[in-house]
Amino acid sequence: MEGASLGLHHYQSNTQDNLQPSKVLVTTFKDKTEVAKNIFHVNSAKDLIDQSLAQQTGCVLDRLLKYNTDFMEYIDVDMNEEELKDLDRYHIFLSTQGTQVECVEANQNQAQPHTEGAGGQWETEPSASEACQSGPLEKCQGENDGVHRFDAANLVVLINNKAPSVLAEYEKSGTLSLASRKLLVRTGVSDLVERRGFYPSNADKLMLAKSITTIFPSLKIKIQEANEGFEHFYDPVSHCGFIELKLRNLRRNLHEDQRRYRKRGKSSEASGVAITLQAISxxxxxxxxxxxxxxxxxxxxxxxxxxxxxxxxxxxxxxxxxxxxxxxxxxxxxxxxxxxxxxxxxxxxxxxxxFPGKEDLFLRKWEGHIVPKLLKVATLENENDPSEPSVGEEIDESRCFRALKLLTRYLPPTASGRSKGWTKCSVKSALSYILEVKPTGTSIPSLLQGSLEAAAGAAGVHQPKLVCIGHPSTTAQYIIVARNDKVAIPLQDEGLTCALDKLFKMLWVCNVAYPVQLESVYSFFEHVYDMPISGAKRSKVLELIAKLQALV
Structure with missing residues (x-):
């Protein structure tokens, strides 16, 4: 017994020696208003929160942020894994209204059956199985991090109340149209803002993204990169996705005193493809x-x-x-x-x-798999042009041309994040940045005529593109034209599919950037070539990939 007590005393002594309090600066905000600035001596993030709550009675924790010296901004931290150090700085946000999530749960629990649990206490029965009743929704399993309570079952209840057409469409077709996907994100984000404010934590946004792909499995997209399939809704690493985009759009209308962060210039991201260079002797x-x-x-x-x-x-x-x-x-x-x-x-x-092994992927996949599915998506979303021939009457060249036009429509140019080389571009004119049609009889030298000043004002001349002499729906001649460089590469008797394949490869061989107006289209081509998808705006690309994969 004496040895045991000595061992216990030794353990307690070592524990106390290892837990030296850290001196940290804490700025406390109550209902988004700064109310205190203190120096605390604490051993853990939990102690920091407890001391702050002790000073501000009647409040609950809303958010904890730590100053990051690398980015020179306050960022969210995980209070369970946070290691405190001397002179760290924290912002702690408290709310006097309580967590609205608890209020929502209380209202839901009133309508749910109760059972008597251990110890004679009444507990609410799980509602995930009740919320997910039929069809593909039977597989949805509620996820819960113990704090944010935005699991799949609660999201189903919300969608049933606010946007039942989304569930009905998914049950019918197994996927969602663009309009329904926007309605789904708008519904989820609106509820998230109502409960957590305009700046919800990463955990909140992550929970919503996971819940969406749990309820709608066909919206999950896993590509070659190490991901879990929900990142096009919210990516916690890059802080991008449909959820983040909707939140940013909502925050545009906030007054300056309501904004939490200042705008800062963005740095362009490098391509995800790395090519090893060998030193030349x-x-x-x-x-x-x-x-x-x-x-x-x-x-x-x-x-x-x-x-x-x-x-x-x-x-x-x-x-x-x-x-x-x-x-x-x-x-x-x-x-x-x-x-x-x-x-x-x-x-x-x-x-x-x-890129060994990738040279034939576009030719193998485009006409056989991608084109039919793009045309099927257009049929499901009633976006077919009445003037186009029926599917049975179309030749391969016509189908390929129509699929390319659909691709520029589904992945349109955006005005956000304009970079060098951007000129105003509509959805209708987007096609001209990859393919320009000239009448039969046009000479190849005439394609290179004109001053550089005139070229700078024309669509699609900044980067190499295809020029079709004749109509793409019939037998035509294709030329890769880089007008600024006075270069024309006539292609052999190949169709549009082979011409697109040559253009993409030529950009990589000559180390030429994609036209900024069609970065999303070329990112989709990267997926076809089984290359890592580059570019900052990947959400729409991943959404389209998921939609095509969901089609049989």
């Missing part, structure tokens, strides 16, 4: 220069094809290093490697070396 560089000269001199003909392919393979590392490090223009690249113009299929070979 002196001997290898000399050999590459010889091969570059040889491929320039060799006449582009079928009998010289083997030698040309060998030359392009020998100069690959040198070429990729030069393009990535020096950022030459398209004109400079094609002057150094003119065989890309004479033999456009060398672009396919270059892309295959850059």
């Amino acid at each position: 002196e001997g290898e560089e000399e050999s590459a220069k010889d091969w570059i000269t040889a491929t320039k001199r060799i006449r582009p003909s079928p009998e010289n094809l083997t030698s040309i392919k060998m030359g392009m393979q020998k100069t690959f590392n040198n070429r990729r290093f030069w393009i990535s490090s020096q950022s030459p223009t398209v004109e400079e690249i094609l002057q150094e490697y003119p065989r890309f113009v004479d033999m456009p299929y060398l672009i396919d070979a270059e892309f295959a070396r850059m």
Whole structure:
């Protein structure tokens, strides 16, 4: 017994030595108004909250934020995992109205049956199974973090009351139209703002996103990246998604004294695709220069094809290093490697070396899987053009052209986050940034005529694009045109699908950025090529992918 007591005393002594109080600065807000600024000596975030609540009686915790020295802003923290350090700064938000969530639950519990639990206390029976009654909704399991109480079952009740058409449409079709998805997000966010204010915590937004994809499983989208499928509604890492976008739109109308944060410039995100560059040795560089000269001199003909392919393979590392490090223009690249113009299929070979195994994915997926599903979505949402021929009468080229037009409509240009190269662009004119149609008989040299000043005012000339001589619905000739660089690459007798494939690969081979007006469309193409989806505005892309995957 004596040894046990000595051990206990030793444990308590060590525990007390390890729990030295931290000196922190705490600014307290009550109902969004600053009421106190104190220095606390505390051992944990729980102690910090308890001391704040002791000073402000009749209040409940709303939110806890910590000053982050890297971003120079106050950010949400997890009170269960927070490690306090000396001179940390915190903002603690308290509310005198209590958690409105508890009031909502109390109203719901009055209408629910009760059972007698252990100890003779009455407990409310779980309502998840009652809320999710039939069809795909039977699988929804309520998620609960113990504080925010916005589980799937409660969300079903809310949708039944506020937007029953959403559930009805999902039961009928197994997916949601764009209008229904917007109504769903608007309903959920409106309730979230009513309960938690215009600045709900990350946990609140995350719970809503998870609840939506739990109730509507076909809206969940898992791609190659490590995600859980709800990130297009709210991504806790990038703080983007439909929920965050709706909250930002609502906050636009707030007065300055109601705003919590100041606006700050955004930095552009790099593409999610990384290409490894190899250092070029002196001997290898000399050999590459010889091969570059040889491929320039060799006449582009079928009998010289083997030698040309060998030359392009020998100069690959040198070429990729030069393009990535020096950022030459398209004109400079094609002057150094003119065989890309004479033999456009060398672009396919270059892309295959850059991304092994991905060179044929677009050709395999586009006409066989993507196009039929895009046309089916248009039929379900009654967006078909009456002037278009019926599905049975259409040829492949016509279907492909119509699918491309639908894609620019479903992933339209946005005015938010305008970057360099942006010009005002409507949904109708968006197609011209990837495909321009010219009448039969138009000469290729005429496509490059005109001053750069005139080119700057025309749609779609800032980045390379396709020009179709003839109509895309019939047999036509396609040319990749980079007007600013005075470059035209006539493609062989290939259809629109092959032309789109060549254009996408050419942008990557020449290290050219996507046109900003169609970043979402090209991000969708990245998905088709099984590449990580780049760009800051991925929510609509992921939504469309989920919608297509839900179709049989």
